[in-house]
Amino acid sequence: MEIQKLNWAGIKLISNGKTILIDAAEDFSYYKPVLGDAVEQVMKFSDQVQADYILFTHLHLDHFDKGVIKKCLKRDGKVIVYSELEPLVRKHVEDVEMIVLNLDETFTENEITFKPVFAMDGVGEIQSSWIVDDATTKIFHGGDTIWHNQFWKLGKENKDIDYAFLPVNGVVVNFEIIGLEYSPVPASLNLKEAFAAAHLLHAKKLVPIHYGLFAHEKCYIPQLFDENDLKRVSDEVGQKYVILEDGKMLMES
Template sequence: MEIQKLNWAGIRLTSHNKTILIDAVEDFSYYKPVLGDAVENLLAFSDHVQADYILFTHMHLDHFDKRVIQKCLKKDGKLIVYAGLEAIVKKLVEDVEIITLNLDETFTENNITFKPVFAMDGIGEIQSSWIVDDGTTKIFHGGDTIWHNQFWKFGKENPNIDYAFLPVNGVVVNFEIIGLEYSPVPASLNLKEAFAAAHLLHAKKLIPIHYGLFAHEKCYIPHVFDENDMKSVAEELGQKYITLKDGAILIES
């Protein structure tokens, strides 16, 4: 499996001559009032990536990009959707084949298995995490989930996870601009929670996502950390990790 880190929480997987996009977003402009400007140049990929399968964890526009689906999904490609989001997706996306899965239900095609599992969104909206397994490499993608009590269960029921892609920015959001009361409780996993979740998943390595690219002094306030903090938490919890810059490729045999 070849793994490429895309913008923010996005990844591209290539296996068995098939391309999979998860949480692949290119246009973050709609969320600029609350996320602020990207602090680094965004990776442009939609002009040259053609996907056989597209997945997303939830409908926030920093994880779901309708334009990416329109540009990147092959004519015979499939949009794989958690059942809790099916009705919303069908109102937004037309003329594509949709595979709908309940939590813990699997779909296998071309020797690749897809499974949505429980997740919790930081502001109470519908979300799932995804497990993708090509028979050689198994990945877990956690979108921007907060901490919940299912990580123990996932680790027991889904052995041999190679890479856990988990959010680490522990962001505090102030979305009063869209009618949500302020809460000081983080709306995504923080660094220590992500390492602990990866440990409970028995993942060989954590790959941090959903950090570093956005911050807004009033609306979107991430937990700040550096490489030394990651090393310290990794040693404390005995959890290995790899950091990938946007655009970087990890190739596994």
């Protein structure tokens, strides 16, 4: 399996000649009032990528980019959807083949297995995580999940995860502008929680996602960290990790 990091929480997988996008987004303009401007140039990929399968963890527009689906999904491609999201997705996406899965239900095609599993959104909206397995590499993608009590169960039921892609920015959000009361509790995993979650998943390595690109002094306040923090928490938890910059390929076997 070839793995490429895209913007923010997005990744691209290539396996058995098939291309898979998860949480692939390149248009963040709608959320500019709460996310602020991107601190780095946003990677443009939709003109070069044709996907056989597109998945997303939830419908926040920094994870669910309708433009990417329109531009990147092949004519015979499939959108794979967690069943609780299906009615909402059908309001936004038309004329595509949709594979609808319940939690822990699997769909296998081209020797690649897709499985949505439990996740918890920081503001109470519907979210799943995804496991993709091609019998050579198994990845877990956690969108922007918060800490929850199912990581132990997920680790027991899903053996041999190679890479856990998990959010690490522990962001505090103030979305009163869209009707949500302020809470000082982070709306995504922070660094230590992500390392602990990857450890409970028995992942060989954590790959941090969902950090660094956005911050807003009033509305979107992430927890900051540096390489020293990564090494310290890795040693403390006993969990290995690899940093993957946007656009870079995961070259490890």
